[in-house]
Amino acid sequence: MCGIIGYIGKRKASELLLKALERLEYRGYDSIGIAVVGEGLEILKDRGEVSEVSKTLNFTTLEGNSGIGHTRWATHGAPTQENAHPLTDCNEKIAVVHNGIIENYSELRKELEDNGHKFKSETDTEVIAHLLENKNLPEVLDMLKGSYAIVAIKKDEPDKLLFARNRSPLIIGLGAGENFIASDIPAFLKETNKVVVLENGDYGYVKKESYEINNVEGSADRKVQEINWNSEAAEKEGYEYFALKEIHEIPRTTENTMKALEDLKPYAEEIRKYSRIMFTACGTSYHTALYGKYLFNSIGIRTEAVIGSEFSSVTIGKDDLVIAISQSGETADTLSAVEKAKQRGAKILSISNVLGSSLEREADFSIHTLAGPEIAVIATKTFSAQMLSLYLLYKMIKGEKPETGLEKMQRTVLKLDAEIKKIAEKIQKKENAYFIGRGIGYPLAMEGALKLKEISYMHAEGMPAGELKHGTLSLIEKGTPVIVPLLPEMYDKTISNMEEVKARGGLIIALSWEGDERVGDVASEVLRVPKTGNEEYPLLYILILQLLAYHVTVLRELSPDKPRNLAKCVTVE
Ligand code: G6P
Numbered sequence: 001m002c003g004i005i006g007y008i009g010k011r012k013a014s015e016l017l018l019k020a021l022e023r024l025e026y027r028g029y030d031s032i033g034i035a036v037v038g039e040g041l042e043i044l045k046d047r048g049e050v051s052e053v054s055k056t057l058n059f060t061t062l063e064g065n066s067g068i069g070h071t072r073w074a075t076h077g078a079p080t081q082e083n084a085h086p087l088t089d090c091n092e093k094i095a096v097v098h099n100g101i102i103e104n105y106s107e108l109r110k111e112l113e114d115n116g117h118k119f120k121s122e123t124d125t126e127v128i129a130h131l132l133e134n135k136n137l138p139e140v141l142d143m144l145k146g147s148y149a150i151v152a153i154k155k156d157e158p159d160k161l162l163f164a165r166n167r168s169p170l171i172i173g174l175g176a177g178e179n180f181i182a183s184d185i186p187a188f189l190k191e192t193n194k195v196v197v198l199e200n201g202d203y204g205y206v207k208k209e210s211y212e213i214n215n216v217e218g219s220a221d222r223k224v225q226e227i228n229w230n231s232e233a234a235e236k237e238g239y240e241y242f243a244l245k246e247i248h249e250i251p252r253t254t255e256n257t258m259k260a261l262e263d264l265k266p267y268a269e270e271i272r273k274y275s276r277i278m279f280t281a282c283g284t285s286y287h288t289a290l291y292g293k294y295l296f297n298s299i300g301i302r303t304e305a306v307i308g309s310e311f312s313s314v315t316i317g318k319d320d321l322v323i324a325i326s327q328s329g330e331t332a333d334t335l336s337a338v339e340k341a342k343q344r345g346a347k348i349l350s351i352s353n354v355l356g357s358s359l360e361r362e363a364d365f366s367i368h369t370l371a372g373p374e375i376a377v378i379a380t381k382t383f384s385a386q387m388l389s390l391y392l393l394y395k396m397i398k399g400e401k402p403e404t405g406l407e408k409m410q411r412t413v414l415k416l417d418a419e420i421k422k423i424a425e426k427i428q429k430k431e432n433a434y435f436i437g438r439g440i441g442y443p444l445a446m447e448g449a450l451k452l453k454e455i456s457y458m459h460a461e462g463m464p465a466g467e468l469k470h471g472t473l474s475l476i477e478k479g480t481p482v483i484v485p486l487l488p489e490m491y492d493k494t495i496s497n498m499e500e501v502k503a504r505g506g507l508i509i510a511l512s513w514e515g516d517e518r519v520g521d522v523a524s525e526v527l528r529v530p531k532t533g534n535e536e537y538p539l540l541y542i543l544i545l546q547l548l549a550y551h552v553t554v555l556r557e558l559s560p561d562k563p564r565n566l567a568k569c570v571t572v573e
Contacts, residue, residue, distance in 0.1 A: 002085070002099040002567075003027035003071040004170070005187045006151040006161040009178020009208045013067035018059045020180075020187040021069050022050050026242075026375050026561070026568045027099075027183060030079030031072045035086040035095035037158035038064025043095060045070075045084035049562065065208075066158050068151050070097035073567040076105070077122030086153075089129040090118055093155040096132070098125040099183055100147035100168040101572050108143065128152070137162050137203055138214070147332065147571060151181055164203035167358065168571050169330050172196040172211055174224065179206045184569075185227055185355075186373045193227040197356030227355065229372050243376035243455070243560040247546045248414060250384045254407040254539075256370040257388050261402075264389065267349060267367055268396035271301070274321040278314065278346070279305040280337040281325040282570075284379040284450060288325050288351075288386040290443035291538060295394040309573065311337030318345030326350070327374065327382040328569040329357020336573055338362050351389055353382045376561040377568045378455055380546050383447065387539060394535070406539055409530045413543045416527055420544060423509055423525050424551030426481075433458055433481040434472060434506075435545075436465035436497060438490040444538045448483055448545035455560045456553040465497040478505030483548070485511040485541045486519060489534045498522045511541045 003024030007013045017034050025032075032053050033045025042064075044057045050071070070085035077083035086095035102108070105124035108131070113119065117130045128150060131140040137152075147167035154162075163170060163181055173180035173188035173195055180188035185195060199222065201215040213220045239245035271277060277296055279289035289305040296303040306314050308324075308331060316322065322341040326334045329352035338348055338359065350363035353371050360366045369385035388406075395402040427433060433452055437445035442464045449462030463472060465484065476482065482501045486494055495518060498508050502522055510523035513531045520526055529540040553560040 002073050002183070003187065004097050004099050004149055004151055004181075004183040005069045006067070006153070006163070006181040006206065007178070008066040008159070008161050008206055009175065010065055011178065012060070013064050014060045014062035016191070017067050017069035018050070018054065019190070020182065021071055023375070024071050024182070024184065024187045025050055026377050027071055027073065029071055029562050030074045031081070031084035032070065033084045033086050034059050034062060034067060034069040035153060036062040036064040036067035037153055037155055038062070041092060041095060041153070041155035043086055043088065045086065046081045047079045047084060064158070066153060066161065068095060068097050068153050068161065075101055075572055076124040083121045083123050085125060087121055087123060087126040087129050089133045091133070094129050094132045094152060096125060096129045096150060096152045098128060099149045099571065100166075102127060102144055102148065103146035104144070137164060141203055149183055160205040160207050162205050163198070165198045166200050167332075167335070169358065170198045171356070172198065172206055178208050179211060181206050185229070186375065189227070189229060189373070193229070195225050195227055196222045197225065198222065199361065200358070225355070241376065241550075241559070241561050243378055243380060243550055246374055246376055246381045247543060247550065249372070249381045250543060251407040251410040251414070253371045253381050253385045254388055254410055257385060257392070258402075258407070260370060261392060264367065264392050265396060267365060268393050270349065270365060271321060271393060271397060274347070275302065275319045276321075277301055277303040278316060278320050278322045278341070279303065279325065280308050280311055280322055280334060280341070282308045282331050282333050284383045284447060285325040285327060285334070285386060287443045287447040287450070288383060288390065289323075290446065291387050291440055292323065292390040294440045294443070295390060295535060299394065299398050301397070306337070308333035308337040311340055316341050316344045316346050320346040321349055322346045323349045323351065324359055324363065325352075325386055326357070326359050327353045327379050327386070329354045329359035330569050330571055332571050332573045335359060335362065351386055353385065377563055377566050378451060378560065384539065384542055387542070391535060391539065403532055403536045406536065409532060409540055410543060413529050413540050416544060417547060419527060420547045421551045423527070424548055424555055426507070428552045428555040430479070430481055431459060432475065433460045433483065434468070434476070435460065435462040435483045436468055437485045437487070438465045438494050439487060440489070440535065440538055441465070441485045441487045441494070444485045444541055444545065445483070447542065448485070448548070451546055451549035452552060454566060455549055455563045456556055456558060458552060465494050468497055469500055473500060473504065476501055476504040476506045480506045481509060482506045483509045483511070483545070484523070485537070485545070486516070487534050487537055495519070495522055511544055513537070
């Protein structure tokens with residue numbers, strides 16, 4: 001969702017804010033804006049991405065040592081210059097940036113307009129700026145309904161940034177004689193790794209040498225934490241796109257996870273205690289949930305997986321463990337599912353990649369994936385890290401040792417890049433692609449299709465291989481790409497489904513392993529990974545599927561880091 005940054009200190013605020021916005025763009029890139037207090041309150045903002053907007057607006061002409069910035073993913077109001085944040089009050093003395101949704105904004109706006117306030121945008125956020133004209137921050141917060149992370153700056157009080165958080169993340173970054181406040185740690189990670197993670201209901205201010213946090217109980221004491229992510233992790237390091245860099249980081253993530261294997265043991269014990277496991281997640285994380293469902297059911301653990309926004313339909317109770325998976329730990333649909341599950345007495349285990357996320361705070365137990373910050377909008381290394389965590393838990397519960405050398409095999413798979421690119425060249429002009437798989441190949445087919453469609457805009461569908469003949473087969477024509485992550489499990493049946501496609505002239509691209517002789521008779525293209533076990537293949541195939549989507553996208557001259565209309569972190573339901 002929207003990205004927020006605030007800076008207060010001795011340095012030129014506009015320069016630091018602009019750099020932070022570049023790092024925050026994965027949260028939204030419909031418009032950007034910066035407000036700085038120097039001689040007065042000055043604002044520059046427009047629709048478009050940082051790289052485009054900064055060509056026409058010279059942000060660094062803004063002089064001053066305190067300011068706020070924003071990258072927007074539009075919810076209320078089209079992505080226009082007027083609706084870009086920061087938004088101001090009637091007198092242009094207060095500037096506000098916001099992430100989230102003010103649910104009662106239309107009532108508040110009407111009341112304010114009746115009292116003579118003049119609005120300049122269609123956003124829900126602008127009400128906050130107008131309310132701050134006559135009220136102090138806690139009074140304003142009392143009137144707001146919904147989710148928000150807010151940072152505001154006032155022309156008449158340039159020595160402080162006001163902030164408030166409710167169900168949208170906000171983190172203070174502590175520097176020497178300067179402080180930051182942002183929606184995500186990577187925004188200021190280059191400047192400081194000392195952070196204070198704010199909690200729901202927290203509000204207060206940040207000055208250059210100090211900060212104050214309050215909540216309903218009065219003054220709140222939040223601990224200062226040191227983040228061990230290095231700042232390079234949030235840079236491209238010579239790769240053309242973050243997406244490519246992050247795919248290439250998968251083996252390292254695997255290596256780090258394997259080193260911390262022991263940390264997972266208590267969770268494996270915990271999972272055994274429940275009569276049923278219910279996974280919940282959204283988007284790519286939901287595909288991890290499906291992978292987990294197959295694994296756990298295969299060892300007799302009754303397991304289901306439900307999309308976060310569909311959770312209200314499930315029966316859940318105190319004997320159930322809900323495993324909520326979310327890269328960001330901030331997805332509103334997943335958090336809302338967790339809230340419902342908790343109300344009904346279920347325990348929550350979270351799997352997330354972001355320290356101190358809302359999901360972690362809601363959960364009874366938390367597993368951290370060790371992927372480091374992921375900047376591209378598409379989830380790549382974090383998906384792989386989530387699957388690996390579930391695979392390792394599954395192996396522990398089963399009482400088996402996990403496959404060693406997975407990271408080495410993943411490095412071997414990365415070497416298929418040139419072959420994958422050639423296949424991408426063959427399919428890049430197609431309008432549709434289908435991904436089919438059986439068993440744990442099915443979640444992978446779903447994820448392969450999602451990756452391809454979300455960044456290349458090629459229509460793609462993933463489905464169980466056996467389901468193709470029940471409808472979708474009518475869409476297969478000569479040359480239609482059908483991608484098949486083949487597995488030892490149900491191999492013959494999957495081959496039969498491939499034959500059905502072949503008979504209609506489909507272009508079959510199979511993912512298989514060294515030594516699988518039969519596949520070459522059916523598939524037009526075969527990408528082979530090192531031979532391993534059924535449950536391990538998804539951890540190798542995923543690299544191929546991600547690279548395929550990546551190459552198709554680049555060939556279509558689109559950005560794999562910033563697909564249109566999407567945001568990395570979706571904090572609205
Ligand atoms: C957004 C992102 C997806 C992601 C989904 C769930 O829609 O664009 O890439 O899979 O949210 O995100 P989460 O942080 O909960 O894993």
